Amino acid sequence: MAAKWISWLDERLGLTTIYRTILDRKVPKVNWFFTLGSATLFLGVLQGLTGIFLTVYYVPHPEQAYDSINYIMTEVSFGWLIRGIHHWGASLLVITVFLHMLRTFFYGAYKYPREITWVTGVFLLLLTLGMGFTGYLLPWNQRAFWATTVATSITETVPFIGPFINTALRGGTELSTLTLVRFFSAHIWILPALVVAIVGIHLYLVVRIGISHVPAKDE
């Protein structure tokens, strides 16, 4: 019975083809450093899931943001766990992204034919830092407020367009409700959308070209 259902689905969805192209393929024998990519993917997905849970209760407004996070931490069942994972996951993700890049670099895996995989990876590294930067403000506590005040004021020193960047980030001359909602929308919509799109390309290339092998001494 089950076999019949599976073959019915397979006929229509092409499951066997997917299995053969993605799962059942030969790849070079590699070491544990090659798990950094999948670890990054896992942490990214985890950030997405915990982030979605957090938006259920989080209110992006200066008067309520702090209290809403307090509520998550004290009232919501396992809210502390979700927030804790999201908080620490961000740091861990930055580490794995960085190590993943170093692994690729030291094994020369960015060379032919994986140049585009590398370029998309660099964009993902920058986007990860952008996620960290925008997410840092959202708790609207002293730490968040003053770190973001300093960070955004630094952009003012960029020649010519500095003042514009600063105003665009803050939504005015000072940190305000506008800054918070801008960072919030960047953090939960704009940057994640870009991340998902680029991760799609990145993974497509990884499957299409295959993971690199550990270079031998004569290579």
Added chain:
Amino acid sequence: MDQAEKKRYEERYQAEKQRGEKFFPDIIYKDLVVSFALFLVLILLATFVGVSSEPPADPSDTSYIPRPEWYFLFLFELLKYFPGQLEWVGTTVVPVIAILALLLLPFYDRGPLRHWRKRPIAISVMSLAVAGIVALTIMASITTPPQEEFSVVASVTDEIVIGQDLYGLHCVECHGSEGEGGEIVSVEGLEGVVVDPLNAPDFMYTRTDDTIFNVIDYGQQDLGMQPFGKAYGGELQRSDIGAIVTFMRYTWDDRVEIPQEAAAAGAVPTLGPDDIPSYSLHVEPIIRRTCVSCHRPNRENNEYLMQTYDEVMNSGINAPNVIPGDLNSNVIRMILREEIEAGGPMPPTRALKAEWVEIWIRWVEGGAPEFPLESTDTPEPTPAP
């Protein structure tokens, strides 16, 4: 890489693939092990380390030391090397070069060699960059003092003393210098209102620090208490309110013991039998705790202000209220709770403690000096009540 090199690479890769393993289950297995380990690490961090709690954002509190997320520390540290006019080099030129160098790496490093021993330049540049980032991060975290310690060190003793002064200035006019409450006498719009005591278990036991904080911050406008927090139009920053709450808790909640140093620092020094009290050592602390709440600008006080020595001696429509050497000075008669032309007993609701009345009398008698005369031995302070 030319066509021949590309071909050689492809052949090599195909060979490696043939000697290799299956993506599923071999690679997937390793990936799952690592991901699961990381998941476990996260759960442990969330459970046993947690997320440190921070006070809410306070745009008026400019004393806060900004501290970015740890993975941005190296960038901030880097800026220290480009001071003043050169700042834009650190904020723009260096990051842009670094990002472009990373992004375009496969397009300028096109040699066919992959093993690290055959790429000395690339490997050393990247190693130096990583070492630099690590070093800058470490330097930044050493030089930036952690905020938590700051607030902890500044807490209890300092906070109690700061809170005592703030309480003396802002709260005494309605709540009394000992938090005793009673009938409000000379606060515009609140005359005759009776205030419950703060210095009793009924008050202190039933209210948490947060509750007291919120009452001060937002006020209790139905009961006539105005908001004191800046956010609601008052004068106090959040740290000020916190200090007042700490002072109240340590002073009036008998379940909490006030630290020795805090009690000593907040005390009015006692007098030896022959000492002449001075304004700076004895009278000023008493005034600060019992008088200034009303005797400051914009209060009903017959224009008698008491915030400086000069004001104490010379201000007011009945000036002088203090005549050195004359125990018939207005201040002395009012402290002794006489009803005179200049006004009624002071403080209005409750007599000063006997020791403090004595300090006033001996001070006026002794010529009302501003500073200690030739006193060599500093009197031993006693704990505040």
